[in-house]
Amino acid sequence: MGISVHWSWLAALSCLLCMAGEVQCNCTETNMAMAGGDYKLTNKLERGSILVYHCPEGYYPYPHLARVCQPNGRWNPSPKRFSPQRCRLVECPDPNVMENGNVIPPQEKYFVGNETTYDCYSGYTLRGSTTRQCLPNGKWSGSTPICSRDSGDNCPDPGIPAGASRTGNIFGIDDTVKYTCNGNLFLVGSSERVCQENGQWTGKEPACYYKHTYDTSLEVSEAFGSAIKDSLTTLESVDDTQEGRKIRISKNGTLNIYIAVDISASIEEKHFKNARDAVLKLITKISSFSVTPNYEIVFFSSDVYEVVNILDFLDGKASLISVMEKLSTFTIGEKNAGTDLNTVFKIFLDRMAFIKRRAGEEGFKEHRHVLIFFTDGAYNMGGSPLPTVERIKNMVYMNNTSDQQKQSREEYLDIYVFAIGTVIFDDDLHPLTVGKDGKHYFRMRDIENLQDTFDEIIDEEEVKGLCGLHKEYSPDKTNFRKMFPWVAFVIVQVTKNRCLGSLVTPRFILTAAHCFKFGDTPEHVTVELDDGDGRVKRVKTFMLHPKYNISAKVDQGVKEFYDFDVALIQLEEDVKISAEARPICIPCTQETSNALKLVGDSTCKQQEEHLLKDQIERLNFLTRKRETVGLKDVHAKLGDNRDECIKHALTAKGITTKDERVAVTDNFLCTGGLSPQRDHIACTGDSGGAVFKNYELRTIQVALVSWGSKEMCIGGGVVESDRLSRDFHINLFKVIPFLKSILGNDLNEYAPLTFLEN
Ligand SMILES: *[C@@H]1O[C@H](CO)[C@@H](O)[C@H](O)[C@H]1NC(C)=O
Numbered sequence: 116m117g118i119s120v121h122w123s124w125l126a127a128l129s130c131l132l133c134m135a136g137e138v139q140c141n142c143t144e145t146n147m148a149m150a151g152g153d154y155k156l157t158n159k160l161e162r163g164s165i166l167v168y169h170c171p172e173g174y175y176p177y178p179h180l181a182r183v184c185q186p187n188g189r190w191n192p193s194p195k196r197f198s199p200q201r202c203r204l205v206e207c208p209d210p211n212v213m214e215n216g217n218v219i220p221p222q223e224k225y226f227v228g229n230e231t232t233y234d235c236y237s238g239y240t241l242r243g244s245t246t247r248q249c250l251p252n253g254k255w256s257g258s259t260p261i262c263s264r265d266s267g268d269n270c271p272d273p274g275i276p277a278g279a280s281r282t283g284n285i286f287g288i289d290d291t292v293k294y295t296c297n298g299n300l301f302l303v304g305s306s307e308r309v310c311q312e313n314g315q316w317t318g319k320e321p322a323c324y325y326k327h328t329y330d331t332s333l334e335v336s337e338a339f340g341s342a343i344k345d346s347l348t349t350l351e352s353v354d355d356t357q358e359g360r361k362i363r364i365s366k367n368g369t370l371n372i373y374i375a376v377d378i379s380a381s382i383e384e385k386h387f388k389n390a391r392d393a394v395l396k397l398i399t400k401i402s403s404f405s406v407t408p409n410y411e412i413v414f415f416s417s418d419v420y421e422v423v424n425i426l427d428f429l430d431g432k433a434s435l436i437s438v439m440e441k442l443s444t445f446t447i448g449e450k451n452a453g454t455d456l457n458t459v460f461k462i463f464l465d466r467m468a469f470i471k472r473r474a475g476e477e478g479f480k481e482h483r484h485v486l487i488f489f490t491d492g493a494y495n496m497g498g499s500p501l502p503t504v505e506r507i508k509n510m511v512y513m514n515n516t517s518d519q520q521k522q523s524r525e526e527y528l529d530i531y532v533f534a535i536g537t538v539i540f541d542d543d544l545h546p547l548t549v550g551k552d553g554k555h556y557f558r559m560r561d562i563e564n565l566q567d568t569f570d571e572i573i574d575e576e577e578v579k580g581l582c583g584l585h586k587e588y589s590p591d592k593t594n595f596r597k598m599f600p601w602v603a604f605v606i607v608q609v610t611k612n613r614c615l616g617s618l619v620t621p622r623f624i625l626t627a628a629h630c631f632k633f634g635d636t637p638e639h640v641t642v643e644l645d646d647g648d649g650r651v652k653r654v655k656t657f658m659l660h661p662k663y664n665i666s667a668k669v670d671q672g673v674k675e676f677y678d679f680d681v682a683l684i685q686l687e688e689d690v691k692i693s694a695e696a697r698p699i700c701i702p703c704t705q706e707t708s709n710a711l712k713l714v715g716d717s718t719c720k721q722q723e724e725h726l727l728k729d730q731i732e733r734l735n736f737l738t739r740k741r742e743t744v745g746l747k748d749v750h751a752k753l754g755d756n757r758d759e760c761i762k763h764a765l766t767a768k769g770i771t772t773k774d775e776r777v778a779v780t781d782n783f784l785c786t787g788g789l790s791p792q793r794d795h796i797a798c799t800g801d802s803g804g805a806v807f808k809n810y811e812l813r814t815i816q817v818a819l820v821s822w823g824s825k826e827m828c829i830g831g832g833v834v835e836s837d838r839l840s841r842d843f844h845i846n847l848f849k850v851i852p853f854l855k856s857i858l859g860n861d862l863n864e865y866a867p868l869t870f871l872e873n
Pocket residue numbers: 139140141159160161
């Protein structure tokens with residue numbers, strides 16, 4: 116009894132001391148359990164630790180998502196007996212805000228799994244989804260249903276997203292609509308949209324989020340991918356109204372990308388590595404586009420850890436490779452408590468001011484700036500970054516607040532916020548986003564999947580300029596199209612001749628001339644290339660190289676002469692460009708110079724030096740392997756090594772000349788044999804396929820498979836060379852006039868490939 120009294124007296128005393136801030140108390144786990152879910156602690160039961168609740172999919176923790184351990188040993192917010200912590204069913208915002216139609220079934224609340232259907236009053240037509248489902252992330256599937264009738268307004272009815280209210284019911288030029296979210300929902304996206312002369316609303320449709328609403332990683336990759344795409348392409352489509360067609364113009368200027376990652380205590384520890392890997396993935400992806408941005412990359416808590424300084428790029432002291440190296444080895448020791456977001460914005464503003472001094476007023480106009488933040492917004496030092504954001508805008512908009520100027524400068528500044536965490540300070544973060552079009556605010560529960568999210572962003576890319584863009588791997592082995600989106604199968608029906616080909620523009624397939632026999636017509640030719648719009652493509656015509664003549668050297672002891680063994684197949688319709696169907700890059704085009712990051716006026720010769728520079732150049736080609744393809748590894752023997760390689764042509768059937776150069780002209784590359792390594796060898800069905808080389812995420816075709824000294828396999832398969840066997844491939848650098856005469860000819864509605872002047 117006595118001891119017990121003593122105890123409670125001591126406990127009471129230490130609690131008083133805690134409250135006075137003199138002694139640090141730990142929190143306790145008593146009564147913290149949650150029915151239907153569990154929790155994790157970020158730093159045991161010590162001060163500052165965060166207790167994060169987790170519920171199964173389709174549920175969210177209620178009434179709180181997390182609690183923080185305070186220095187006095189109490190949780191904030193403190194648990195309340197009358198409102199026990201539990202997992203609640205996810206709710207979706209009220210869809211009954213739709214005008215001029217019915218929502219079925221009418222309910223007061225809609226929960227995960229609930230389905231709704233929509234119909235319009237007579238005289239109105241429905242745009243958007245007719246049925247929608249409430250998803251586990253707190254959003255409705257599909258798109259906002261809108262019942263409208265033709266009112267002769269300039270812009271279409273922009274609708275009302277679930278959970279929102281709209282003011283503004285006239286949709287003429289310069290009319291404005293404004294949105295707010297009802298109840299405890301908050302708005303993400305454009306709260307105000309203006310009807311423009313071109314019949315489009317400014318901005319993007321807003322959405323109403325609950326605190327438990329998240330973007331899925333698919334949504335993030337689609338929305339961020341399409342938003343950032345504009346910044347990352349050097350070509351831009353513009354309507355040439357005089358000619359009534361789309362033309363492409365070159366965007367001028369420099370792209371500066373500033374990335375900041377919050378690593379303060381409120382972000383869980385394991386997230387540091389995830390964030391670092393995600394940033395690495397992001398810049399790798401960006402490197403596959405045709406621009407070469409400058410980077411500033413920082414991690415921050417109350418201190419700012421600068422990984423890459425953008426000024427090093429201006430001085431030519433940094434490169435993509437050095438950034439990747441620095442980033443992948445970057446670690447952080449003991450980090451300080453506290454988060455100072457404003458200081459990061461100030462540093463970015465500083466860097467811009469420096470760039471402006473360097474580039475001068477006029478030069479700075481050509482600089483575009485993209486700021487990307489990963490944070491939960493729980494800053495507790497430095498104050499709100501909003502005034503700094505205003506100063507950044509002011510700088511990029513050139514001190515000019517006129518609407519006209521603002522509009523013309525808006526595309527030069529984007530601020531994206533990835534709001535990540537269990538507890539997100541949306542009210543502080545959402546106003547920091549800046550940008551004309553596309554979604555700029557992303558709400559994610561954690562960054563575990565962020566790397567995969569960024570890996571997917573190029574999937575949505577439909578930019579025609581990006582030849583050869585591909586994925587490095589495909590988790591699904593039978594889906595080879597993402598790795599080799601340009602591959603095509605060519606079948607000539609009469610002879611049952613099977614060849615490979617490569618998509619070189621949305622309309623043309625490059626293959627070997629010998630796939631066709633005299634008398635073959637376009638109806639006999641089938642091209643298989645699955646672009647999602649069907650596997651088999653109709654052929655309009657095909658063209659062989661005018662100098663191709665298989666019997667040209669019969670007299671000279673070469674029964675079958677394969678010089679100029681190239682052909683182009685023209686399809687009836689363009690292939691639909693996607694991650695699974697996209698042209699390969701071919702030599703001597705501007706597109707390939709972009710892929711190789713050759714700046715300024717580049718030449719064909721520069722490209723050749725890049726691609727076929729060594730004495731031994733490692734290359735690849737494909738082979739058909741049942742329903743998929745196999746990759747063959749070969750080494751082109753160039754320079755001093757070539758003579759030894761091509762002399763094996765004399766062992767081929769039908770060759771009686773003593774001079775191998777009669778059969779193998781300078782137009783061929785030679786691979787095969789065992790030295791320096793055992794190469795793979797071509798099979799008959801491999802003919803016409805691309806011999807290629809990868810440069811980062813881009814693929815460039817340097818040759819095409821033509822013939823070999825020895826038939827070692829029929830129909831396909833990954834087969835190794837023997838000592839004597841050699842393959843000969845048409846070097847594309849030698850047949851440029853033919854390619855240019857067809858592919859560089861501006862006969863379609865948009866310009867095809869741009870061949871270099873010299
Ligand atoms: C709080 O817990 C830590 C271990 O997690 C312990 O080292 C420390 O002494 C505790 N502090 C108090 C005041 O009990």
